[in-house]
Amino acid sequence: MTSLVAAAPRRPSHHRQVLRLRKAVGLVLLATLAFGFIIPILWMTVMSFQAGEKMFQLRTEWIPSVWHFENYPNALSRAAFAQYFLNSGVVSLAVMIGNVVFCTLAGYGLAKFRFPGSSIVLLLILSTLMLPLEVTLVPTFLVIHKFEWINTYQGIVAPLLIDAFGVFLMRQSMISIPKDYIEAARIDGAGELRILLQIIVPQCWPALSVLAIFSFRDSWDQYLWPLTVVSVDGLRTFPLGLVQFGEDYGNPPTEQMVIAVLATIPVFLLFAILQRSINRGFGLSGLK
């Protein structure tokens, strides 16, 4: 009798211990997996502080015996990287703003209005997903050539300005907003643009954050298009500068890693700022 009473509370605690153990094992496995994924990022960071000659031997000192902070100013002084980063910044900010503005407008137009041909317009926009710059490279170059935009900022920015994915992301995030809000605002005499800005946009921050980070990243690391349309050094974006730098100096790994680290920072930073919103934008708010 006493043993039964004593055994009764022990069983659930034993069960809880097994559960806890399973969770701990799971966490260790998952953390190992995640760590495996970020090894290249860590390696890149560590290597950027490594002595140049050690890098050529590709001996990985995971914790450098000497931290060579001077790699950073050295790498930056070898080529006009300040200019390249500035160019990339201008281009990707312009592309990001273009996407945010035009995808919001178009997404709203497609989500909440029924004008003649609206379903065909939707289809037309969706279909441009099969026409990335890689496919239309030659004629897009000829179009920009016709506009006489070769070797200009607008030439780099123009073909990247709106992405169909963004239009759809915005449309899908707006489609579930109740029409009553919009009708009520209209009755109160609000203009259509004001309805968009004051009623729709505040409900779409998560989708807008996702759109912002992806359009920033895609134009920040865009290589093929600037390569095609830019031939003067002063307009090079940093990916072009980085490859040219590698060719000019025989790929000095340490200094390439320095630039790679510097190039990664802005995207990570933007992600850190928008992270909470991005998680909601992806529909991950239920995740533990």
Next chain:
Amino acid sequence: MAELASIGSYEKKDTGAQPSSRLFWRIGYHTRINLWGLAFVLPTLIFFVVFKYGPMLWAIALSFDSYDMISAPRFVGLDNYRALLSDPIFRETLVNTLVYIGGSTLLLTVSGLGLALAVNTGIPGARHCMTAMFLTNLMPIIAVCLVWRLLLHPYGVVNQILQPFGVGRIDWLTNSATAMPAIIMVTVWRFAPYFMVVFLAALLALPDDYYEAAELDGAGPVRRFIHITLPLLMPTIFFVVVVSALLSARIFLMPYLITGGGPGNATRVLSMLIYETGFSYFKMGQAAAISVVLFAIMLFFTSLQMRLFSRSERIYL
């Protein structure tokens, strides 16, 4: 009284105004509202006509021409396509592209789903692991290429990690048997965390009651996965397959920087061939013909996409 007066003057101004605005008011409240919708979409539509559809039509027209950007385009009929068919490099490149699309689509879908299932186990801290993995998707692609080119070096980190498992030194990037798998591996590393997020969102949106019922009926985790999760995830899987195929069809920088298309032509893909033909050899017509071939491949996947979108309204970026 002052208010009334102002209303009166407002009305007077309005009725006395231009006849065109009267026409605008006569076309009906709903039509008028819906024209606003068209106005919102119009800039985007014009943009796509100028920078997507126009260029594509131009590419098709150009693929029947010989054009070097110096002399005027000259009509050559199907010569560009005939030249492609008889070009062994083009055939090899086409096969490479299809192999790359097939390999990375399969692996991205499987690993994306696998990662999502691993994260969605209710383990505390899973969210942080997910965020860490997602960082690979945010790294500039140029940094990815430069880092992996060094990691895959014969004396690089990948071989160092494999060494304890008894794997000999592999010349990943200079051996034609391993170069393409290596590029696909980098692709998976880069993009699988993105598809993990897509799958994760779909998993989180699945209704709980099916699982509770199945658990009551004594179905184990494997059976629950096969009979509940997988069927419910079908639209998402389809979406991921199409998107990763479109993504891999346009790949350029990874083979361009990591292997330079080599060894030989083992990792040369169509987008590289378009760039080289057009901007290194200035054979614009020939490059346009290759563009049309790549377009046909993407059209195939997009038509799959259309069927998907007609079936389900959900979309992820």
